[in-house]
Amino acid sequence: MSTISRIRVQAPATLSNLGPGFDVLGMAIEQPGDYVEAEWSEAPGVEIVEVRGDAGRLSTDPTRNVVGLAATATLRVFDARMSVSRPPGVRLWLDKQMPLASGLGSSAASSVGGALAVSELLGGVFGRDDLIACALEGERAVSGGLHADNVAPCVVGGIILIRSYTPLELLSLPVPEALRVAVVHPHTSVVTAEARRLVAERRFEIGQAVANLGQLGALVTALHRGDLELLGRAISDALVEPIRAPLVPGFAEVKEAALEAGALGCSLSGSGPSVFAFASSDDQATHLGARMAARFQEVAGLDSDTYVGKVNARGARRVEENE
Ligand code: HSE
Numbered sequence: 001m002s003t004i005s006r007i008r009v010q011a012p013a014t015l016s017n018l019g020p021g022f023d024v025l026g027m028a029i030e031q032p033g034d035y036v037e038a039e040w041s042e043a044p045g046v047e048i049v050e051v052r053g054d055a056g057r058l059s060t061d062p063t064r065n066v067v068g069l070a071a072t073a074t075l076r077v078f079d080a081r082m083s084v085s086r087p088p089g090v091r092l093w094l095d096k097q098m099p100l101a102s103g104l105g106s107s108a109a110s111s112v113g114g115a116l117a118v119s120e121l122l123g124g125v126f127g128r129d130d131l132i133a134c135a136l137e138g139e140r141a142v143s144g145g146l147h148a149d150n151v152a153p154c155v156v157g158g159i160i161l162i163r164s165y166t167p168l169e170l171l172s173l174p175v176p177e178a179l180r181v182a183v184v185h186p187h188t189s190v191v192t193a194e195a196r197r198l199v200a201e202r203r204f205e206i207g208q209a210v211a212n213l214g215q216l217g218a219l220v221t222a223l224h225r226g227d228l229e230l231l232g233r234a235i236s237d238a239l240v241e242p243i244r245a246p247l248v249p250g251f252a253e254v255k256e257a258a259l260e261a262g263a264l265g266c267s268l269s270g271s272g273p274s275v276f277a278f279a280s281s282d283d284q285a286t287h288l289g290a291r292m293a294a295r296f297q298e299v300a301g302l303d304s305d306t307y308v309g310k311v312n313a314r315g316a317r318r319v320e321e322n323e
Contacts (some may be wrong), residue, residue, distance in 0.1 A: 009115040014105035016149040019235035020215035026149035028312035035095040036113030040087035053096035066138030070114035073137035101189035108150030111138030157315030164192035180288035186302040195271030211238035232264025250300030
């Protein structure tokens with residue numbers, strides 16, 4: 001058993017679906033990211049000492065907060081698998097750096113942070129698949145169903161395709177060097193569980209499925225070829241975006257503005273309300289972010305947060321105490 005006493009980890013925000021890939025495509029981004037600190041405790045179980053940055057909205061009850069659920073799952077898996085004694089409990093601090101119900105994978109980031117922090121306390125015993133499984137225990141509790149398209153890229157980094165859920169099988173897709181992302185989070189919220197219910201209640205035409213199959217194949221091809229123009233054209237969703245667009249005031253106008261301003265492609269991130277656009281340079285991504293944020297203000301009176309940058313290739317990681 002490792003003697004490390006305190007651990008700090010960062011878990012990045014993630015964009016999911018990426019247009020045609022409902023529940024099967026996700027991408028980690030550089031900013032924002034949640035921080036989780038963990039230390040051993042003589043009190044059995046998991047204690048959440050403090051949650052910062054959530055405006056008091058999240059519970060510190062470890063059975064009602066995803067960071068606690070994921071940490072508990074990680075300890076449970078360790079105990080079931082390893083015949084090694086460990087200190088009785090863990091204390092956690094969660095520093096939320098991203099908005100809740102934003103479409104940025106906030107619950108996934110906190111879940112992954114909880115799982116990774118405990119794994120690191122235990123000496124870094126768990127690999128990618130175990131961390132994802134433990135983090136999903138948290139994510140599942142809040143999102144109204146099992147979907148791994150935020151948790152998987154949060155753990156692994158890069159762009160992930162979920163080939164299969166049973167068993168879970170992930171494929172890391174190549175990330176074109178020049179690809180940049182602009183993400184705008186308008187100050188409104190969409191509850192993922194409700195947005196998923198809307199999708200689950202709907203019946204789809206075969207033509208809609210055919211359209212998405214073609215785009216998903218094109219998107220994977222574009223990433224392998226490094227073809228940003230094709231990648232942009234493949235950001236097109238005939239299934240879910242039309243159902244959820246009405247949940248985001250101004251979405252149609254913001255998307256139109258992004259495409260007019262030269263975005264390669266643009267869609268909702270996850271269940272929204274965040275909107276992402278792909279670009280081929282830092283300057284273009286900065287311009288798109290500003291344009292989309294201005295449009296949210298013009299048409300819906302909404303202030304926004306804007307994040308611009310590269311794809312996060314590392315995923316969740318241990319960081320120094322002052323980072
Ligand atoms: N794939 C999920 C959905 C992501 O669209 O419901 C939620 O963040």
